[in-house]
Amino acid sequence: MLIIANSLSIHIKNALEQAFPEAASKAHESGSTLDPQLVPASKPEFGDFQVNGALQLAKPLKTSPRSIALAIIEQLQKNKEFLSLCKSPEIAGPGFINLTLKEECLQAEISKQLEDERLGVQSLKSSSTHKERSTVVIDFSSPNIAKEMHVGHLRSTIIGDSIARVLEFRGHKVLRLNHVGDWGTQFGMLIAHLKTVAPEALITADAVELGDLVKFYRQAKQRFDEDIIFQQTSREEVIKLQNGNSKSLKAWKLICDQSRKEFEQIYNRLDIHLEERGESFYNPYLKKVIDDLKDSNLLIVDDGAKCVFLEDITGKDGEALPMIVQKQDGGFNYATTDLAAIRYRFSAIPNGDGAGRVIYVTDAGQANHFAGVFQIAKRAKWIPNEGCLEHVPFGLVQGENGKKLKTRSGETVRLRDLLDEAVDRAETDLRLRLKQEGRIESEAFIKHVANTVGIAAVKYADLSQNRITNYQFSFNKMLALQGNTAPYLLYALVRIAGIARKGGNLQTTIASLKFNEPQEWSLIRELLKFDKVIDEVEEELLPNRLCTYLFELSQIFNRFYDQVPVLKAVEPSRSSRLALCRLTADTLKLGMNLLGIPTLERM
RNA sequence: GGGCCUGUAGCUCAGCGGAUUAGAGCAUCUGACUACGGAUCAGAGGGUCGGGAGUUCGAAUCUCUCCAGGCUCGCCA
Known part of the structure; x- marks a missing residue:
């Protein structure tokens, strides 16, 4: 529905400028524009969108917010294109304008989305700007050779993969790099x-x-x-x-x-899946890093070590903090490797990756290190003008006691064991449930469902939390069948699959959709938000936004499912509802796919 | 001591400068199974958004300050 939102925004902006031509031309002269501030409605009872701009403009325009809102609406009433999309705008509160889309408009949008494999999400592949087409490097996971992967690698691996999937789906060329510790x-x-x-x-x-x-x-x-x-x-x-x-x-x-x-x-x-390119890869480039830094007059020998002193970053004594790039003994350290990596990644092909954006998914504890490394890379002029270098930090994994997650004996938890336990617990739950329901299922089915649910639960629990805060790890919570968990989302999909099994043809193409229940409309409105959510995740690199959306979609679907019959409805409601079921299933599947989470037909 | 991050319901957490009444989930309490899987749905109670000040027509959100917790600060990564 982003296209609708954009088009509304333009109409309102035009209305604003027509209503206040002098202020508009003044704004243009000073290089700005009058901003109508169109945003999604904060509550469903306010409609689909709200315009907040009138309040802010009251002072410069020397009029009351309500009269500005009224003037905007008067202009909008003359705009046929706008009127074809929206019901009559309403002024509310101190001067908000509430907009509610016409049912024909929502219906047309949902029809389009039903026909669209990408479910309304635009692809950048057709775009031609350099910035959008250049490669995005995502550096994540990065375990160490000769050590086992442990719980510390969990978040980087899962969050990095999800970010990569979202950017790939949007049409970016993504290079997923596993910067394994294989040197030193x-x-x-x-x-x-x-x-x-x-x-x-x-x-x-x-x-x-x-x-x-x-x-x-x-x-x-x-x-x-x-x-x-x-x-x-x-x-x-x-x-x-x-x-x-x-x-x-x-x-x-x-x-x-x-x-x-x-x-x-x-x-x-x-x-x-990611491409292994360990620290050793950059070994041949380390010397060049030192040479480059020397050439840019950044290198200073201090206490026998070659350093770059950072600007605006001080150490304990209040002095500029040095970053050591070559040790007293002539050896290089991780800062050197990271600098070589940045230099290589931004360099043009074939002597580099030709990246336009480089993203590091590592724990928040490395924020200082990356701030320093990024600063040096900038001062050494290794980052192209349009280049973008970001640290995507995440918090610690904690146990339920709020302390760093450890085994009973105090060791770090191996990732393998953690996954095994999640799957084992899922299997125990499943067997108990089958027994209670008197269901008989094959061993293969049980193993497959347990494995899927276990892995899905681990991933979803991690992704559904804002990555910046510490994350409290709990098998009980992540495997819970109710609440914002993977099993809850999976169950919504299973219900839709159940409708299909009971004879609902989800693939029928519907010539004339007909909706009349509020539960249908709220499901439609939620389905139409998908492209905006993907847009936000791409911008903020916060997969938990996608999780929240999928959870809310599942809730709204479950309400619909509970309160509105599908298979027993008469036409055209039956087909229309089946279409909504299908689009819900497709959205959940695609959304979970972008989180890297597998789905099931039965569980 | 410096830097970064966090502080929202009993617990785990969302929250994008906007509206009377700050949202979910868990837990607690009350309801609903002869419609497609009740792994669900409907509802109730529960909050000085760490404290204080400022900016703004409007602040959980931006700024400052204080308090509490975490991470980090020269040859490990």
């Missing part, structure tokens, strides 16, 4: 340690499991912290690796392969 000091430690405890792992594929690697990694870390000689050998191993020693590289590759296999299992379960 930890590999020196690990290789040095493996040489003594499991040398076969360095020359043979599959010699050790990831679980063992994780154990070895912990041991190596401990040795590194306690043993000075081991620290020395570790550093030597890092240097060998970074200099491209073939044996070291082979060992490194084997370790990475082993981790990668494990990551793939998780990504497959979550149905998330």
